[in-house]
Amino acid sequence: MGRAPCCDKANVKKGPWSPEEDATLKAYIEEHGTGGNWIALPHKIGLKRCGKSCRLRWLNYLRPNIKHGSFSEEEDNIICSLYISIGSRWSIIAAQLPGRTDNDIKNYWNTRLKKKLLGRRKGPHSRRSSDDQESNKDGDNQGLSSAAIERLQLHMQLQGLKSPFSFYNHPALWPKVHLPLGESSLLQDQCNNTNTSIADPAMAQQFPSTSIDPPSRHAIDDFAPTQMVPSQDEEQGGMENSANGFMQDEIDELLFGRQGGQEEEVQFSELDCLKEMDYERNSLNWWANNDSDVRSSSNSWDSDSFLPPLDQIFQEYVMGYHVQ
DNA sequence: AAGGTATACAACCGCTTCACG
DNA sequence: TCGTGAAGCGGTTGTATACCT
Secondary structure (H helix, E strand, O other): OOOOOOOOHHHOOOOOOOHHHHHHHHHHHHHHOOOOOOOOHHHHHOOOOOHHHHHHHHHHHHOOOOOOOOOOHHHHHHHHHHHHHHOOOHHHHHHOOOOOOHHHHHHHHHHHHHHHHHOOOOOOOOOOHHHHHHHHHHOOOOOOOHHHHHHHHHHHHHOOOOOOOOHHHOHHHOOOOOOOOOOOHHHHHHHHHHOOOOOOHHHHHHOOOOOOHHHHHHHHHHHHHHHHOOOHHHHHHOOOOOHHHHHHHHHHHHHHOOOOOOOOOOOOOOOOOOOHHHHHHHHHHHHHHHOHHHHHHOOOOOOHHHHHHHHHHHHHHHOOOOOO
């Protein structure tokens, strides 16, 4: 027995909103507010709409100060940077772009920005979703979703795939080589030189005002300390659960590489690339582990056992060739 | 001009999270 | 502490329009 539906589906109108419906909803909310109950709202004002539909219409379209129209380059940069760092958490990304809704950003990403940044990765077949889905089915990507691969690709690009000094241009250092953790002197040199900025000058120019490294570095944080393993604080006293405070902390941390309100405890202040190799490998593992497809297929995951598929993904999707 | 295809965006669906009794 | 229902969220679908052949 499933959960009761939120409204009477048979008596609810679906599809595009008419100007009259828009006007009715807008006028009521502007005068009375939502009343804290979206489910009851349509009945109050005589709309044959589901409460959820009213909420969505208001938030995504009717609300004041909603921006419609094209995105600026600055907005592109922010979206790109945050997507690499935190994935498809559109509400958090939208919180950084005043006037933009999560739905708007999600649509913009899926239809335009993703293509702009990634381009077409495979041969002459360029038809959208269906072909992409098919290619995913055909390819043996070992369970990684296209979203994870996209983030992987973007990350690689922004980390400076084209740089002659890049990690990714040194085949000996690619993931197949199982270096012990911490063995990263070459990368340390490289990072000392680049100061962890975007390595490729062309990319740096393309993303002039966006710091890519700190947020993407925090993908690891997302993976291990805060989600997989309770922190000491959590174990001892429980974590802060105030929605606003938590959100702001999370955004601060994602954007600026610090934990909001915790001046004395900056988890990732050491942007010296000392463990760049570990970081890269952990990032790859993080994407894999946090991918819903992977999660659903395997509850217990061991980082070492995941390395071969990642090698394959790295070679096939990022470096652009297949290795037996 | 017509039909097919691609694109953009609005809206829906269902799962998760949260608040409250 | 637990159950319930509303809100929030992200993935997906539907549809109008633009573009191409």
